[in-house]
Structure formats: structure tokens, C-alpha cells
Amino acid sequence: MNGHTLQTPIEYLKGVGAARAEVLKKELGIHFFDDLLRHYPFRHIDRTRFYKIREVNDELPYVQVIARLINKEILGEKHTKRLVANVRDDTGLMELVWFQGIKWIEKTLVPGKAYVLFGKPGSFNGRAQMSHPEMDLYTPEAAKRKGNLTLQPVYSSTEKLKQFQLDSKGLQKLVAALLEQYGNSITENLPLYILNRFKLMSRAEAYRQIHFPDDAIKLAEAQHRLKFEELFFLQLKLLRTKLLRVQKFKGNVFDKIGHYFNEFYEYKLPFELTGAQKRVLKEIRQDTQRGVQMNRLLQGDVGSGKTIVALMSMLIAIDNGFQTCIMAPTEILASQHYQTIKGVIGDDFLEVALLTGSTPQRQRRLIHEKLENGELKILIGTHALIEDKVQYQNLGMVVIDEQHRFGVEQRAKLWRKNTIPPHVLVMTATPIPRTLAMTLYGDLDVSVIDELPAGRKPIETLHFYESQRLRMFGFMKQEIAKGRQIYVVYPLIKESEKLDLKNLEDGIEIMRREFPLPQYHISIVHGKLKAAEKEAEMQRFVKGDTQIMVATTVIEVGVNVPNASVMIIENAERFGLSQLHQLRGRVGRGAEQSYCLLMSKDKLSPDGRVRLNTMVKTNNGFEISETDLKLRGPGNIEGTQQSGIMDLKVADLVTDQELLTQIRNFVEVVFSKDPQLAAPENELLRVAFQSKTNGLSWDKIS
Template sequence: MNSQVFQTPIEYLKGVGTARAEVLKKDLGIFKYEDLLRHFPFKYIDRTRFYKIRDINPELPHVQVVARLTHKEILGEKHTKRLIVHAQDDTGVMELAWFQGIKWAEKNLVIGKAYIIFGKPGMFNGKAQMAHPEIEPYSPEALKGKGNVSLQPGYNSTEKLKTFSLDSKGLQKLVAILLDQFAREISEILPQYLLQKLNLMSRVDAYRNIHFPENATLLYEAQRRLKFEELFLIQLRLLKSKLLRTQKFKGNIFGSVGQCFNTFYHDKIPFPLTNAQKRVLKEIRLDTQRGVQMNRLLQGDVGSGKTVVALMSMLLAIDNGFQTCIMAPTEILANQHFISIKQLLGDDFVEVALLTGSVKKKDRKIIHENLENGKLKILIGTHALIEDAVQFQNLGFVVIDEQHRFGVEQRAKLWRKNTIPPHVLVMTATPIPRTLAMTLYGDLDVSVIDELPAGRKPIETLHFYESQRLQMFGLIKREITLGRQVYVVYPLIQESEKLDLKNLMDGYETMSREFPLPQYRLSVVHGKIPAADKAFEMQRFVKGDTQIMVATTVIEVGVNVPNASVMIIENAERFGLSQLHQLRGRVGRGAEQSYCILMSGGKLSREGRIRLDTMVRTNNGFEISEIDLQLRGPGNIEGTQQSGVLDLKLADLATDQEILLQARKIVEDIFARDPQLALPEHQVLHYAFASKNAGLSWDKIS
């Protein structure tokens, strides 16, 4: 095997050259042979079926006929010039039209000769017509699976590429040249026993049939093989990383449950823990006794009680002589954690401090001193926690909230603040579909809090059209009369010429007229106002000084007002499902019935209607996340774009769940019996770690 051949720059492939190479690099990211071979078709056109001319229907996407050319003529002059060719079979006549490439067609098309003609059909003056068809001479060999008479691949191209004759057909020719020359160099990277066990096609056959399938069955088998390989290699790297970490990083042992934990559990916690919370605490307790660094993802829907679990885990660390911290992505969220934890712990129980960019220098200095001398046990903050000046005496437990908003290096800086890396609990309030969690966070252990605290009433979600606005106003007035508070959320801050949306300032004026002083008081919050003003307006609402908060999505996370019972979302069809669910979670935090009103215009896209109907039908965040994944794809779920692990070429996490689960299970089995991949049959897997995107050429790792 020549492992370097697929690293060859694309300009060296026959038929490419310097000029074509430049546009391939710029428009498609094709820099080398490997990139071209992994530029997979996005569709396949069935070239196995032939139509008779009388059966042509202009509604069909494309048709293929065998017909003899009977007549051709050039009509019009200069800018209106066109070539019309008449083609006939035993059922009728159709017209073929060329408005460009006229010289080529006139020179090469021979009257009296039979051709295979393929293209989008149309009708003109009651006669079948086809503009700029693909056309090639007919021969009996063409009907034996040769040439184009098969499942023809369709490749993504661009207008610029087409000027270099690199449309789908042009790219197809380049791929054919590459496969003809170098297919034998494609090395197998899956163990032979695995191919036999799963009845998988060989790698070289898979690449041949993904580009030029002889039939639908072989295409399916090629896709199955390459999808499995893609997901298998992701799981191989994730689980190998997890294995290496457990071998490399020792963890502090929390050997005892002490006074802090027990006092809080028996005397301070204001509500009984749910069974789900107890289960997760037990998982964390076992993790912190093994002498290995814990890395656990805690998923829980809005209001499920993740913060209490995190706090009790930190108290466990404190009982064993360690300091702890929580890192949140925004000051609003950090403040919210600080307030919640102070309320739960009360005064003079455990030393807690808040460190954000807004903390004054003299207060910061005190925090730094108390951290270094070990007096400060719980530090809550933003990115400020990872500054070099922040030095812990003995950091043992780290909680990272909404992990996808932090980079890898930022998280690693926290781990390096202790000789033995602290245990890590990652929390997210965005329910993640199982398949996405297994690829995004596949190297972490996962815990799920899947029940809400007792006494919580499900939020009633309603979809109102613009014509029902007065009904919405009536509901707000009724709730305010009962002493409750209301959020009104808009997608924009100021007018947009492109999107016909209610903007926030117009909405604020409308609400002010409908809910006038002195009977009603309003706050307004959005991303363009200064942080101090934002905090002031937030606090007015938190204290109950205002009854209505008009805001953009800055209130999506970090606002906890149990008295707020109504969430109005304007132009709800413009929001993603995940964001709608997060916004809805701002209410329903008290014992009273809460409402979420989704306002929309009358015209809804199919996806918009599915999103709103889903919100009305269910409060289950995990069910919502699965639908969101199907609608938007993994690359658009918040935070996953930066992950890198989701650079999937073929596999689809929304539809290929079974393949992913199969791949995960097989990798787990492999590492269970051969953690070093030392067995002869696993030697081939060493090559898999050399390439980030599981490419075609592999450099063996040591």
C-alpha cells in the first residue's frame, strides 16, 4: 500500500491542472486526492429506466429516451440564436434545444444517428421538449451497465466551477480517473473479523460503489459500510481518549460523607430529592471513590434540580478537604448560581464567593487571598476563574455549566489548577439527543435527571395567531391581577428590512399603551443596553417592582423568578425548538399554573408548524431535542459547530442511530478485551488515530 498517494495535491491529477485546482480548493475545499474521493454524491439519478416520447410528462424531474435525430436547424440571430434538433422514436417526436454550446452541438450531433438523451422534460406548443440535454451515442453496450446507464451520481458544484467545466458531470469524470488509477491503494482499516461479522463490504468496493453504484443494493451496502466506518472511528477515538485519561490522570478519593453534606441533606434542603437526583448523586459518589478523575456530563431539563445535585457534590468534596468552583458562560448565569446557592446554604455554613469581570479590585484581592489560604470553599464565576491570578489551595471538584460555550483550552486551564486534576461535572440545561451526546460527549460518562420536583405543574403551552392578540392581553391582565409576572420575548432589537418581525421597541410601546402606568410597570432588557442597566432592570423584575419584562433572548438562561407565570414569545416560528423550550423554562418555577403563549403570523412553513405543534404537545425536553435534531441536523444544534467531532461526511445522527449504537457497542467490546489494541487482528486500528477525518491514507501511530 502506498499510504501517501491520497495526500497528493489535487493539481497533479490528470485533467485538473493549476487553474482548476485553485477553484476546487476555494469552492469545495478539495486540496488533495483524498478530498476529491471523499466528495461524495448528494443524489443519484436512475439511468436504468427509459421512457417513450409519448409517455413524457413535464412534471417528471428527468427522463431518458433513446431516439434518432431527424432534423436540426438554427433559429434567431446573435442574442436570440438557438439550435433546435428533432428526435424521434416509434411513439413520437420531441424537440431538443441548445441556447449555449451551439457550435459543439451542431458539429457533433449526426442526423440519422440514434442517441441516449437525458434531461428535464418540458412542453412547448403541445410538443415534448428538452433544453440542454445530456446526450451520447446509443450502442448496445451502453445498455449493459456501462457508461451512464446506471445510477448516475450527482455532485455538489458551484457556478464558478461550472465555468471550468466542473459541473456534476465534470466532477464525476475526475472521480472516475482517480478511482481507475488508485482504487487499489485504498487500504482496509477495519479488522477482517469485523467485516465478516457485520457482513460489510470491503473499503475499496465501498468507495467504488458510493461513486458509481451498479444498482441500488450495492449503493446501500456501500453507504452502510462507510457510515459505520465513520461512526466507528469517532467512537474509537472518543473511548480511547477516555481510556487514556483514566490511565493517565489519577483522581482524588472522596472517602467519607461528612458534616457539610449531612447537615445540608437533613436540615437545609427545602424539598425532598427526586429519585433521579438521588441516582445521579450515587453515580457521582461512586466516581469520586475510584481514584480516577471523574468526567461526567449531567443532563437535565429546565427546573429538574441540577444545581442542587452539583451543590451536594461540592459539599462532598469540601467534607474531604477540597475546594470547589462553578464556571458559567455569562455573568447573569454566574450571578444566578451564586444567589441560588447562597439561598440554599444560608449564612455561616460554607464560605461562598462570586468572581466575574464586574468584581472590584479590592474584593477580587480578598477572594484571591481566601482561595490560597483555603478559607474559601466554593467559588462561582465566569471566565475570570481561569485567570492565572486565581490560585486554589486544593481544588478538588469543578462544575462547568453549559460546556458547549467554553473552548477545550479554557476548560483545561481549570484542570491544571491542582496537582491532581479535579473531578469534573459538566452540566447542560439543553437536553441533548442520545446520538448527539454519544458523539459530542462520547468520552464522558452521562447522567440524566429525567423527572421534575414534586408539586410542579406542567406549563400549559398555547399557540395564538395575530388575530388572537386581544385574548393574549386578557390572559396577561388576569395573571397580573392574581399577583403574577410576565415575560414578553422578541427575536429582534430593531427593525429589519429583510424579516417582517415585530421588533422589541415597537412591542414595548404597544405593551406600554395596553398596560399603562400607574396600574402596570414594565422593564425592558436587550443585548444592546449597558450591563449595569441590564442588571438594574433584571433586579426590578426579580424584586417584583415591575410586572412585565419585555426582552430579547438574553433572558433565555440565568433568570429565576418563581412568581413569573406567563411567557409570551412573539414570532415564535422564527425560533428554534431548543430555544423555544429554554424560553418556556423561565416560567413554571413556582407552585402556580404557568402559561407559554406562542404568537405567530398566519403563514407558517412546514418546519415552523412542526416546531409550534411540538411545543404545544409536549413539555419533554428530550423528546423535543430529538425532533429538533431531525429538523435542523446536528451541525445547527447550539454549540456543536465548534466541536469538530461532527464533521460527518455521510452518517446522519437523526437517521443512523442504529449504526451509531452498533459502532459504540463494538468499540466498547474491543477495548474491554484489548485496551492497548495489541492483538494482531487489531493492529490495523492503529492507523485510525492518525487522521482526524478518518481519511484514506494512514500514518501508523506509535
């Protein structure tokens, strides 16, 4: 089956036809032969073992028996009608029973014949029984040919598919027909030197063995080969994109460090830079001197000082005569960046402007004007920055915060704001496990800030159950008595907004009873408030007029109150790990010891317990993200949906980390020797790559 045959529409496979093709497309996304081959079994049942009837008991999951049919009989009336048959081997008797398809099955059963029976065992009146078994006439050759005496594949199906006889067994028949008809012509897409180097079986053999393995060893080899192929072409695509960008997108050269950077470093930097911040600045400095467009991902926990690094990179751009901007996903976050940067550089140093959807028209016009004449050097905003009306005189550096909330298309719009694309620094406070970063952001260079600024004490995290609520109130009162402030956060999940709002309202009621006026003051922020009310409530807390802020997760990003030293998360079991970690990062901004209290109900699910224990055990965002990846799988980590990396069918970013790293390093070597894949031994790779990127010619791209 050459690549061309694999693209044959599924309706042309014998046994499919128009109606079945339609349901295969809708239910499983199977449009072509290739899709059916890649609908891999999710497990295999061991059919290599035969049980004697004497060994059968109802605790076994499935059994396979060879027995001779003695008799058959239809019993009962209308609703109680059933077909009962008895079979025997040399150790005993077993009863078979059917409640559906009785007429058709009864016709096929021939007393005196030997059958291979397979099914879930039960017992009735102390005798072994099997309901609706799979039955095949026993002949050693036929059994082997049907794959019945090996590891039998089990495929995921749906109720709709079952109406078309496309349960696991029906899908198995289609795959078997496809392999029988076209199996000998499946072409290879990896060169011989790669197959030998990594000891991989051929592609045709891998397809055969993953569906109908000879044994467990062959199945493992087939899975390994297909995992390798998936990850290999994924990395080939990502590193090719990176290579192309280096060739295609020239970058502005920032060859000097000048007045603004030096002045800031000497007189305005609020604290000594950590070793990690210095290292990242050096990496950015090297990137911007190469004459190639920089695309760097900066990972670092909340509070690790990413904004300062971004600001200092922007000052280098400004020293070299360029304008800069920061794009954030929400108005609150854009406004926080604006306040932070304005606070650090002061009013007399450089003009900074904020542009969001709610910027008044008059102010907006002034910003546009100053951007076009080059007067405004730092612009901070939401996606309002990429509107066509916004024109820069010479945009040299773009900082994008929380990248996963922006599509690739939105990023590209910013690139087009300048003849030579600006350098791009992408920041994220959601630490991403290395393997996921290699796939999600495989075309970016990655920098990590992995140490907190000096003087910051690690946040202490405690887990309290509902039954310990009084202890929590006591702890809050102690902290308030020391002059500290406290956040209390409730989950707000759209599907159950009524329930959540009730939780919040009940919570506020309890807080007011426990912390009454005039001794205590409470700010309340939730999604139902108007923007101005929300802002007013937040400001009361920022100024210290209130000691407690009760809020839904709107404060997840965008509030920086150094005096707030306690974060209480209600119903903590309802939050994801990365969300809990983000919320915890809202405290610990000052020099005081800070605390995060996780409140949960007394009974927890196993996953909920793992999440809360992980939070108590570590403050390290990368450890937390690894656990998150294991619990939720890569498909649920923010940002993976739009990236297309979740097309992986056999490879798993959690369990195949080692293989991915090995492949990544190998692909880098392949490209360093042969960037165009023009060498004869790489021809297969070039052809396979083009077919995977919809016939895009290798030469046309470069």
C-alpha cells in the first residue's frame, strides 16, 4: 500500500459502503484507509491460553474454551425467551445462553461439532455458564488464520457504530480485510540507516503486529516503531520550522547597550538580579545580536521576576532605536504590567502607554500618533495592539505574556507590524514539563528562570478539611492581628454557576459572622460585578482599607499586594494543579512568611488527594506540572488543543519522555548535517515530510 493507496476513501474498502463510511467518518474521524489503520486497538485480549471447563470460574475476566456442542433449545415465551445450549470437554459441562439474536444463532449451531468459545464466565446453580459467547468452529488452521489463537485486538467503538455491526469485532474484520488486501504494499517512510540505528521493525510489519500481534514481544516492537515514527515526524516538522525561520526571517541587530539600560541597571533596578535572570538576559542579548529573528520562550514561576527581564530586554531594543510592546491576554493583566513597569521606571524616565478595549477614544488617538512618529517607546495592552489601526514606526521587540491564550495567527499579526519582523519573547507562568515544551513550543528556544529573587521566603502550604474550619478562622485572626491581609478564593465554574455563586454567597455570610464590623472589613469581587465596582473593591484591598478579599478566580492574575500573606482556596479539590499553583503565587510578594491554605471537603477522590498532597509537598512549578501532566494527560494542559500536537495516537508525552528527548537530539543532528534533506539517504524522509504537510514542496518553503 503506497502512500497514495492509503489515501483511498474508506467507502471503497470491501465491506464498508456508503452508510457505514458515513458513520465511521462521523463517529471516529475515519475518512481514508490510513485513518482505519491508525485506529489502533486500545488493548489486546490474550487468546493464546485455553481453559478447561473445570478451571472456569466467575472471577476470571475472559476465558477461551474448546468444547463440543451437545444440545440446544429455545426456552420461555416472548419477554423471557432465551436460547440455551450445553457443551462438554473432557473435564465437565458448561451452559451457554443467549437473550438476543436467538433465531439467527440457533440456525448456526451444529450439535456434535467442536467450537472455540470465548467470553465472560459466570455460574448458574453451581455450574459454569457463559452468556453471548463468541463462537468459531474449531479447526487449528482456521483458528490461527482468523487470529483467534493470538492476542486479540479490542477497538473503541460507539453505540451508533454498533447499530451498523461495527463493534470491536466488526472493526477488527475491516482492519483484517484492509491488511489482507493491501498489507504487502505498505511503503516505508524511514530510511534504512534510521531503522538500523534504532533497531526498528518495518512500517508494514508494525501495522500488522499492532493489530494482530504474534506475541507480546512483537506487539511491544510494533508500538515502539509507531511511537518513534509519530514523534520523529513531529520533531522534524518543529525543527524544520525553526530552521526556516532562521533562514527566512532576518532580525534587527541590537549591537549596543546604551543610556536607558545602563541608567536603569545602575539607579532603578529594585533588587539584585538572580543568577537565573542574568543567564536569561545573556541568552536574549546573544539572540538579538545574530541578525536572525529571536523567538524565545521564557518560563518562570509567578513572582520569579520575568517582567523585569522582559523590561530590560525592551530597554536594549530602545537603546538601539526601536519601539517595544507587551501583549497580555486580559485587561487586568495588561494593567498590572503597566502599573509594575511604571512603578519601576518612574515618570521621568520613559513614557509608557496602556492600550486596551476600554481606552477612551481621545487617548487612543494620541497613542496612535505617538506610535507612528516613534515618540512612544513602550506600549502595553491586550490584543488591541494587533488591530490594523495600530501602526508603529519601528517595532523591534514584542513580549507576549501567557502565550497559550493567543493563537499563532495573532502572533503573526504582530510580526507584520515591521518590515523586518520584531524579536519575540513569549512569557509563561505556567511551568511546562520539558517534553511538552519540546512539542508545544518545539520551534522556540527555551529559557527558564528557576530561582526566586533574594529575600523571598518559600510559601508554606497547609491542607485543612472542612471539619478543621475553626482552626482556619483562628489562623486568619492571628495573621490579621499581625497587620497582614488575606485572600479567600472560591471556584467559579461556568456549568454550575448557580451553585458556585451560592457557595460564594454562603461563604461571605460565614465570613461576615466570623469577622464582624467594625473590627474587620471585607472586599468582595466576583464576575457579576461591573468593571468599575470590581476595580473599587480591589483598590480598597490594595490600599489596606480591607483585611480580607473574598473573590472568585478573577484574582488568579492581576493583583499584586505585597502585604497579603495568606491565600485561602475554598473547595481546593475542584481546581486543577496549575490553577492552584497560580493562585498560590499571588502571595509571597513581600519579605514576610506567606501561607496558602487549601480547604477541602472531608472525602476526596484519589486524584483530588494527589493534587492537594503535591501542593503541600512542593513549591516547584516544574514538579507540579509533571504531576499535572500525569494526572490529566497532555490533551488537557492549556495550549495543547490549538497546537495540533494531540494527534498522537500511540506515543504518550508522559511515558515516552526518554524516547522524545532521544529523537529530538537525533533530528537536530540530521538537520545539522543535511538542512535540506537533499542527501540520497534522506530522500524517503523528504517525500514523507511533504506528504504529511499536504504536498508542500521542501524547496518552495526554503
